[in-house]
Amino acid sequence: xxxxxxxxxxxxxxxxxxxxxxxxxxxxxxxxxxxxxxxxxxxxxxxxxxxxxxxxxxxxxxxxxxxxxxxxxxxxxxxxxxxxxxxxxxxxxxxxxxxxxxxxxxxxxxxxxxxxxxxxxxxxxxxxxxxxxxxxxxxxxxxxxxxxxxxxxxxxxxxxxxxxxxxxxxxxxxxxxxxxxxxxxxxxxxxxxxxxxxxxxxxxxxxxxxxxxxxxxxxxxxxxxxxxxxxxxxxxxxxxxxxxxxxxxxxxxxxxxxxxxxxxxxxxxxxxxxxxxxxxxxxxxxxxxxxxxxxxxxxxxxxxxxxxxxxxxxxxxxxxxxxxxxxxxxxxxxxxxxxxx
Amino acid sequence: xxxxxxxxxxxxxxxxxxxxxxxxxxxxxxxxxxxxxxxxxxxxxxxxxxxxxxxxxxxxxxxxxxxxxxxxxxxxxxxxxxxxxxxxxxxxxxxxxxxxxxxxxxxxxxxxxxxxxxxxxxxxxxxxxxxxxxxxxxxxxxxxxxxxxxxxxxxxxxxxxxxxxxxxxxxxxxxxxxxxxxxxxxxxxxxxxxxxxxxxxxxxxxxxxxxxxxxxxxxxxxxxxxxxxxxxxxxxxxxxxxxxxxxxxxxxxxxxxxxxxxxxxxxxxxxxxxxxxxxxxxxxxxxxxxxxxxxxxxxxxxxxxxxxxxxxxxxxxxxxxxxxxxxxxxxxxxxxxxxxx
DNA sequence: GTCGAGACTGTAAACCTTTACATCGATCAT
DNA sequence: ATGATCGATGTAAAGGTTTACAGTCTCGAC
Numbered sequence: 001x002x003x004x005x006x007x008x009x010x011x012x013x014x015x016x017x018x019x020x021x022x023x024x025x026x027x028x029x030x031x032x033x034x035x036x037x038x039x040x041x042x043x044x045x046x047x048x049x050x051x052x053x054x055x056x057x058x059x060x061x062x063x064x065x066x067x068x069x070x071x072x073x074x075x076x077x078x079x080x081x082x083x084x085x086x087x088x089x090x091x092x093x094x095x096x097x098x099x100x101x102x103x104x105x106x107x108x109x110x111x112x113x114x115x116x117x118x119x120x121x122x123x124x125x126x127x128x129x130x131x132x133x134x135x136x137x138x139x140x141x142x143x144x145x146x147x148x149x150x151x152x153x154x155x156x157x158x159x160x161x162x163x164x165x166x167x168x169x170x171x172x173x174x175x176x177x178x179x180x181x182x183x184x185x186x187x188x189x190x191x192x193x194x195x196x197x198x199x200x201x202x203x204x205x206x207x208x209x210x211x212x213x214x215x216x217x218x219x220x221x222x223x224x225x226x227x228x229x230x231x232x233x234x235x236x237x238x239x240x241x242x243x244x245x246x247x248x249x250x251x252x253x254x255x256x257x258x259x260x261x262x263x264x265x266x267x268x269x270x271x272x273x274x275x276x277x278x279x280x281x282x283x284x285x286x287x288x289x290x291x292x293x294x295x296x297x298x299x300x301x302x303x304x305x306x307x308x309x310x311x312x313x314x315x316x317x318x319x320x321x322x323x324x325x326x327x328x329x330x331x332x333x334x335x336x337x338x339x340x341x
Numbered sequence: 342x343x344x345x346x347x348x349x350x351x352x353x354x355x356x357x358x359x360x361x362x363x364x365x366x367x368x369x370x371x372x373x374x375x376x377x378x379x380x381x382x383x384x385x386x387x388x389x390x391x392x393x394x395x396x397x398x399x400x401x402x403x404x405x406x407x408x409x410x411x412x413x414x415x416x417x418x419x420x421x422x423x424x425x426x427x428x429x430x431x432x433x434x435x436x437x438x439x440x441x442x443x444x445x446x447x448x449x450x451x452x453x454x455x456x457x458x459x460x461x462x463x464x465x466x467x468x469x470x471x472x473x474x475x476x477x478x479x480x481x482x483x484x485x486x487x488x489x490x491x492x493x494x495x496x497x498x499x500x501x502x503x504x505x506x507x508x509x510x511x512x513x514x515x516x517x518x519x520x521x522x523x524x525x526x527x528x529x530x531x532x533x534x535x536x537x538x539x540x541x542x543x544x545x546x547x548x549x550x551x552x553x554x555x556x557x558x559x560x561x562x563x564x565x566x567x568x569x570x571x572x573x574x575x576x577x578x579x580x581x582x583x584x585x586x587x588x589x590x591x592x593x594x595x596x597x598x599x600x601x602x603x604x605x606x607x608x609x610x611x612x613x614x615x616x617x618x619x620x621x622x623x624x625x626x627x628x629x630x631x632x633x634x635x636x637x638x639x640x641x642x643x644x645x646x647x648x649x650x651x652x653x654x655x656x657x658x659x660x661x662x663x664x665x666x667x668x669x670x671x672x673x674x675x676x677x678x679x680x681x682x
Numbered sequence: 683g684t685c686g687a688g689a690c691t692g693t694a695a696a697c698c699t700t701t702a703c704a705t706c707g708a709t710c711a712t
Numbered sequence: 713a714t715g716a717t718c719g720a721t722g723t724a725a726a727g728g729t730t731t732a733c734a735g736t737c738t739c740g741a742c
Contacts, residue, residue: 006458008698019722024700034720054459055405056698059396059727066439074428077623080421087415087442091449096456098407099438101428108432115437117347118395256627263629282418283624286597288604349728360692365730375690397728400697 007048016044027052058119067309068098068121070112072128077282078298079127082150085302086125093310102128110134116145123309126159127151146312150305153195153322160312162305162323166196169294169327170203171210173276174248176292176329178211181337182246182274185213188233188258189223189250197225197250200278204248218242223254230257238265245273245338252277252284252293259287259334270336280330290332297325348389356385368393399460408650409462411441411453413469418623419639420468423491426643427466434651443469451475457486464650467500468492487653491646494536499662501653503646506665507537510635511544512551513670514617515589517633519552522678523587523615526554529574529599530564530591538566538591541619545589559583564595571598579606586614586679593618593625593634600628600675611677621671631673638666 013020018037026033026041033041044050058064067090071079087097098121100112109132115121124145126132129152135144153161177185187204191197201220208215221236223229230249234257237243249255255277262273269275269289277284280295304323311318354361359378367374367382374382385391399405408431412420428438439462441453450473456462465486467473470493476485494502518526528545532538542561549556562577564570571590575598578584590596596618603614610616610630618625621636645664652659 006460010698020699021701021723022721025721028700032720037720051455051458053400053698054456054461055396055400056727057700059394059400059697059729060699060701062727064396073425075418075422075425077416077418077421080418081416083440084414084416084442087440091442091452096461097440099424099428099440101425101432111432114392115395117392119347120395120437283627286624287627288629351728361729362693362731363691366691369730373690378690394728397697398730400699400727401729401731403697 006053007050009050009052011048012041012044012050015047016040062119063122064120065094066096066098066115066121067123067125067306068100068112068115069125070100070102070109070128070132072102072104074099074101078279078296079151081298082127082302082305085299085304086150086306087302088299089303089306090310093306095306095310102132104128106133121145123147123313125150125305125309126154130154131157131159146309148305148309148312150301155195158321160308160318160321160323162301162308163325164296164301164327165324166199167203167206168324169278170200170248171207172203172327172329173278173294174204174207175211176331177246177248177274177276177335178207178213180246180274180335182244183213183338184216184219184244185246185248186219186221186237186244187248187250188221188230189225189254190220191222191224191250194225197223200250219244223250225251225254227253227257227260230254231261232257234258234261246335247273247275249275249277252279252281252291255291255293255334256283256287259289259291263288270334272339274335274338276335278327284330285332287334289334292332292335293330294327295330296327300325347394348391350391350393352389353382353385353391356388357381403460404463405461406435407437407439407456407462408464408466408647409439409441409453409456410466411443411450411469411473413443413445415440415442419620419637420492422639423468423643423646426640426645427491427647428643429640430644430647431651434647436647436651443473445469447474462486464488464654466491466646466650467495471495472498472500487650489646489650489653491642494663496536501649501659501662501664503642503649503664504666505637505642505668507540508544508547509665510619510668511541511589512548513544513668514619514635515545515548516552517670517672518587518589518615518617518676519548519554521587521615521676523585524554524679525557525560525585526587526589527560527562527578527585528589528591529562529571530566530595531561532563532565532591535566538564541591560585564591566592566595568594568598568601571595572602573598575599575602587676588614588616590616590618593620593622593632596632596634596675597624597628600630600632604629611675613680615676615679617676619668625671626673628675630675633673633676634671635668636671637668641666 009020009023013023023041026038090097102108113134124147126149147159149159149161151163187201189197190201205215221233223233247258255275258275277291277293280293284291284293350361350364354364364382367379431438443449454475465488467490488500490500490502492504528542530538531542546556562574564574588599596616599616618632618634621634625632625634
């Protein structure tokens, strides 16, 4: 209860009747100390309730056993599950996890670098998709810590990346629709700037080509991944009167927009139209109809990224600088056979 | 790029032509050093890119400027937004945030205490609803760090608490239903063990009493806050054929179960029945009908809790040991006037 | 001219480890 | 008997700060 002084290694040494060096060794390299001595030290540790002071240790060893995680928004459910994976793996390996919520604010990003500069963190996990502001500047001559990008790769850089295989996932999704008998499949979420969107569109194209289906440019609509973009794209199709039998959406949020639009027009899903998402975000199972989608292995992504980072920290040079995990097809109720196949 | 040695305070001192003590003062207590000297130090700092080594500083000052957050599941969207608030406030005040995902595993909880014991964290935020395992034991004689409970109070303890005013929120919710003309209002989620449930039920009772409505025990059903419990309770009401015109649910998950049950029975909401939730979790706006509910000010809860903890750390003894924030009524489409009022 | 006060600055200790190097016996090969 | 080797331990330095205390200098009052 009282804030009384904690036991130090000297207290332990005194009780055990050995030097502090021996205590340190008994704790960190048990094999290097005689059995009897080790026993006495262990007892003294128990008696005093000694815990090694992490600050002193970090100061001396020049490493903190801490990892800094930079994310634009920790509250985003998409991230938070990755976070759990990251934390689980780090904790298992004796590392602590420090979080930095940047909100894409350059000032905050730069600020968090103080953890790196001041040795408070040994490595960096980037969920932001770019190097933190202030680290790129060559002038700053700042020392780059070991780091791994997750979820979104850092463009034109050699930062190792762990994420989902978007191309493959979108291909599987499109093939699922094709297997249901769909021939006119729209892709909602075309974008020239977002890497994720581009990869998923490529997967879509690959699946159609693989099935010998022509790609109709009129069925490929722009979208930035928001619910509103899904709604707008759907409305646009009705205006132009160019309709598919199935919508493959770049993500679940977009799919939700499509569903909202179709439901407002009194269509019965999936009888009239099939809709497919990507990500399996939390509400995917609660929408009506519940959303068939590709589930991202978020937990495993987190674990994998941390595993890679810790390998980097241990000085290893991993074989592949890009780890892609497979997403899983989750069949729910938003996809069915086309009405008039 | 290279892992070259970082500049120390000595380097700065040498360049500025002063002692290290002066450098330290120039940085930490600028008023205590002459203008000219301060200028020279500032220049030297800029030249070397010096950052003070947090480890050395923490070792010397016996505090780390870190806060440990213990949560059962960081991925839970209910928590993750609180987390953002906690982090925002901490960061603003120069503190870092360390996360510990306990999964309610006693072993993990105990393990995270190493951060406290080893001075790696100065304070503790508890989202778990109980003292970490291994801290309660009086035998361990462990020093209790300053801490604050969030979301769920720590039962029979004097740990300060920051959270939402459940009683008040539930009362407002019930009053909203009453204002719509409802007289037979069910409460789904009675529980003798969960403090949150009890408070919300009390708010419900207070509203009814305040409006001069009798409380019908048959309209108060058990529930543990899960979607399934909401579904089961609703089915149970149909079996007994005791029906309300509105369902006030202990939380959104329960409300979702109620909606699923009613929708399955082909009722039209909110024409046939009104349903109200509590929490405003992310999918509340995506369900059909979208859910009228009480929104928890999660971000502010997080900020408030961190603010309180930092006050504690600063040695202040805050007036009230319990901070209750008001929830906000979010009107959507699941509540309407009763059919035959 | 002396003294005191006040403004700056410097010296050195303390914070608690880890670890290179030295020491000391004991064992063993020669 | 000598020297080498080896295992176990101790000594002391180093890691980079903060800060109590002491010191120096200037200036004004007497």
